[in-house]
Amino acid sequence: MGYVKDLFKEKADAQNKEIKSILEQHGNMKIEDVTLAQVYQGMRGITGLVTETSLLDSNEGIRFRGYSIPELREKLPKAEGGNEPLPEGLFYLMLTGEVPSGENVEHISSTWARRSHVPNHVFDVIEAFPVSTHPMTQFTAAVLALQTESKFAKAYNEGISKKEYWSYVYEDTMSLIARLPRIAAYIYRRKYKGGEHIHPDGMLDWSANFAHMLGYDDESFKELMRLYMVIHADHEGGNVSAHATHLVGSALSDPYLSFAAGMTGLAGPLHGLANQEVIRWIEDMCKELNSDAPTKAQIADYIQKTLVAGKVVPGYGHAVLRKTDPRFTAQMEFAKTHCPNDPTVQTVWNVYEVAPPILESTGKIKNPWPNVDAHSGALLKHYGLIEEEFYTVLFGVSRALGVLSSLCWDRALGFPLERPKSITTEWVKKFIAKG
Ligand code: FAM
Secondary structure: OOHHHHHHHHHHHHHHHHHHHHHHHHOOOOOOOOOHHHHHOOOOOOOOOOOOOEEEEOOOEEEEOOEEHHHHHHHOOEOOOOOOEOHHHHHHHHHHOOOOOHHHHHHHHHHHHHOOOOOHHHHHHHHHOOOOOOHHHHHHHHHHHHHHHOHHHHHHHHOOOHHHHHHHHHHHHHHHHHHHHHHHHHHHHHHHOOOOOOOOOOOOOHHHHHHHHHOOOOHHHHHHHHHHHHHOOOOOOOOHHHHHHHHHHHOOOOHHHHHHHHHHHHOOOOOOOHHHHHHHHHHHHHHHHOOOOOOHHHHHHHHHHHHHOOOOOOOEOOOOOOOOOHHHHHHHHHHHHHOOOOHHHHHHHHHHHHHHHHHHHOOOOOOOOEOOHHHHHHHHHHOOOOOHHHHHHHHHHHHHHHHHHHHHHHHHOOOOOOOOOOOOHHHHHHHHHHO
């Protein structure tokens, strides 16, 4: 057993003990009341899940095991000559709760490089789709096709003790994360580059190899990929992709099946697909105005027009956050260093100045500030990755780090089948009548 796996098990055993004692002493403690409005309105603000990997504060943004994004950018090991954190390090942190050394990160990198082989039938499944198929559909189908490789499913089938679940989920997690860049790059090159595929380079870190297989060998694009893979990885447990992965995993569906569920959720425009929608919205605005640098007044008019048409302004608003998303700020800082004069980047910054007061003035939008998706497309476009339909796949590859390390915790902590109670409006009416 590898030392990361040993360390994870040690941490999980300790956590299990602690949870047992918390529940013995405080299991009946009430943490909040639930209103009917919350039940009808997307369960906002109802605490109902435990996710150990990260915690979201509505004003401060995400913290991974207690560390904010600026702290991660400082503390996590970097590639040689690089300034951005390596996502392998974030995975290690989310899984074990410890900040990794350079050596720990190299160990994860080389494990993933070793396990990155994708069987041919997965490519056959991708090839069976018309090229025009949305990349997220191809991606999710490819993950399902890869389920043939699940060690958990095989072991379960053969009959294993509950105590061993975590071990097979861990193995599947490591292999699935290792394989995702190859699958994603294959879909990209098939759809947009005439099927001219690029072989992996086993000497590169996970993100740099991904960039390489996509066809972008520029060092600063590799840095962007490292940052991108870190900031999109996890956003506590209630968001659609994390919650879906966790929910499906609770039925003991293996990590491939569970992650595919998360990805079908990420593919929705109110969640991960928003990064595609943002760049389309900006491009539609530029087309309509016949300008690649719309003025702030023009942007303000276009926002009003979007709202009047009954559409959302993509990249703005959040179910939990109430301030500018630090994932937006991290990308803005990256852009200030690498591409401050890019016209799309400048438009993103102008939208940031103009949009919040307009959204706030509607009186109903709870968070008028930008989220992670408001910035990412402009950066990708700057480096030539202009195919916006592909952007959510990048988000998905990154999201695997968070939702799968959480799945390891779910099984190591022995979490049961998730099954909240639902009610009908008829039930509600009777409940109200009873007073
Ligand atoms: N533009 C226009 N209207 C918006 C809006 C926006 N950016 N954000 C919220 N609203 C509306 C919302 O549609 C709702 O309208 P109705 O009452 O008419 O249904 C109202 O404001 C209250 O919504 P809320 O309570 O402020 O937000 P929710 O918690 O219901 O929804 C989001 C949160 C993210 C779904 C919503 O803000 C939105 O649709 N934003 C645009 C899409 C987007 O950027 N999604 C990405 C979120 C992201 F961080 C991620 O998951 N990757």
